[in-house]
Amino acid sequence: MSKNILITGGAGFIGSHVVKLFVEKYPDYQIINLDALTYAGNLENLKEVENSPNYTFVKVDIQDAEKLDEVFKTHQITDVIHLAAESHVDRSISDPLAFVKTNVFGTVNLLNAAKKAWAEKLDEHLFYHVSTDEVYGSLHDGGFFLETTAYDPQSPYSASKAASDHFVRVYANTYKMRTVISNCSNNYGPNHFPEKLIPLCINNIKNMKPLPVYGKGENVRDWLFVKDHARAIDTVFHKGNAGETYNIGGFNEWKNIDIVRLLCQKMDEKLGRPSGTSEKLITFVKDRAGHDLRYAIDATKIQKELGWEPSLQFEEGIEITIDWYLANQDWLDHVTSGAYQDYYASHYTE
Ligand SMILES: Cc1cn([C@H]2C[C@H](O)[C@@H](COP(=O)(O)OP(=O)(O)O[C@H]3O[C@H](C)C(=O)[C@H](O)[C@H]3O)O2)c(=O)[nH]c1=O
Structure with missing residues (x-):
């Protein structure tokens, strides 16, 4: 059946992989x-x-309710996959309100626009919220996050995502909107903004700059290749049951310090530097405030019920990622200097 799917945040890291997959797979x-x-x-x-004939870009902020209404009308939106969000935990610590504005207020705006546009036929449409495992808080002694784990957000970022998840569920309960939520672990891969651990380290190793490791580097994250997350979103969108939540993860836990060492070793090999050169860049710095110790996702439900599983081993995904950053210096230059904005100006008119 033909659909007009609104993907929010489609120019971002995860969003752009989702947009590419959907445009190419579903003409x-x-x-x-x-x-x-x-x-x-x-x-x-x-x-x-x-x-591509089945792709349209609109520059709109989800905080702008009027423009959202216009987009739903103009494009006769049938379904939403909502990824637009402020995502960086460190930024949320210095500016929590920016996260409330986009992640909470923006999400409620979007829910309202969908509710208004879909009016009496809410049961014919789907509102899919793409969320994070950080809503579950921090694991301190073994165990995994399940879909039934109680929410316990610990940072302004995760509190804002938890609030937006709650609003999505409330729209399902109160207005009978068909919704689905997925909560995913840490992503890595091409197009990741170099403020996050993996791309930041790749970029800094390349430029022989310090690698800031928070605290002792003992914190644990579960890493998933971004294209596997995009495949999971495709699966949840098409096969997931309305009203459900699906956890997505790689069963791939790493301590931060081990990831940083792995990147140093691989980059030394690729750049032809003597072994141990990049490790000297590791610098232990002040810990992140309220730093969550460990995230670990139990992705059994999506694997068993919907048949999704990661396609790439971590070693393979990291190779692809490093090679991509080494081959795309222009991209890095543009995003770090702000020049990427020129691309919009030269390709689109307001
Ligand atoms: C930037 C940076 C990070 N770190 C540590 C902090 C974390 O323990 C780990 C990964 O940090 P990062 O900021 O890359 O990602 P998380 O804070 O785990 O959050 C990420 O994964 C979840 C699922 C999302 O939902 C977030 O949107 C996404 O940003 O490395 C350092 O030690 N040094 C650094 O310079």
Whole structure:
């Protein structure tokens, strides 16, 4: 069946992989990518699909309710996959309100726009919220996050995502909107903004700059290749049951310090530097305030019920990721200097 799917945050890291997958895999769907193009949204991520007949870009901030109404009307939106969000925990610690505005207020705006546009036929449409495992808080002694784990957010970022998850569920309960939520672990891969651990380290190793490891580097994250997350979103969108939550993860836990050492070793090999050169860049710095110790996802439900599982081993995914950053210096230059904004100006008119 033909659909007009609104994907929010489609110029961002995870969003751009989702947009590319949907545009290429589903030529019968119209994909409307709605993005505010903040510092982390870059249309260069979408070069491969920007001229596809089933792809449209609209520059809109989800805080703008009027524009959202217009987009739903103009493009006759049938379904939403909502990824637009402020995502960096460190930024949320210095500016919590920015996260409330986009992640909470923006999500409620979007829910309202969908509710209004879909009116009496709410049961014919789907609102899919893409969320994070951080809503479950921090694990201190073994165990995994299950879909039934109680929410216990510990940072302004995770509190804002938890609030937006709650609002999505409330719209299902109160207004009978068909909704689905997935909560995913840490992603890595091409197009990741170099403020996050893996791309930041790759970029700094390349430039022989210090690698800031928070605290002792003992914190644990579960890493998933971004294209596997995009495949999971495709699976949940098409096969997931309305009203359900699906945890997505790689069963791939790493201590931060081990990841950083692995990147140093691989980069030394690739750059032809003597072994041990990059490790000297490791610098232990002040810990993140309220730093969550460990995230670990139990992804059994999505594997068993929907048949999704990660396709890439971590070693393979990291190779692809490093090679991508080494081959895409222009992309790095553009996102770090702000010049990526020129791409929008030269390709689109307001
Ligand atoms: C940037 C940076 C990070 N770290 C540590 C902090 C974390 O323990 C780990 C990963 O940090 P990062 O900021 O890359 O990602 P998380 O804070 O785990 O959060 C990420 O994964 C979840 C699921 C989301 O939902 C977030 O949106 C996403 O940003 O490395 C350092 O030690 N040094 C650094 O310079």
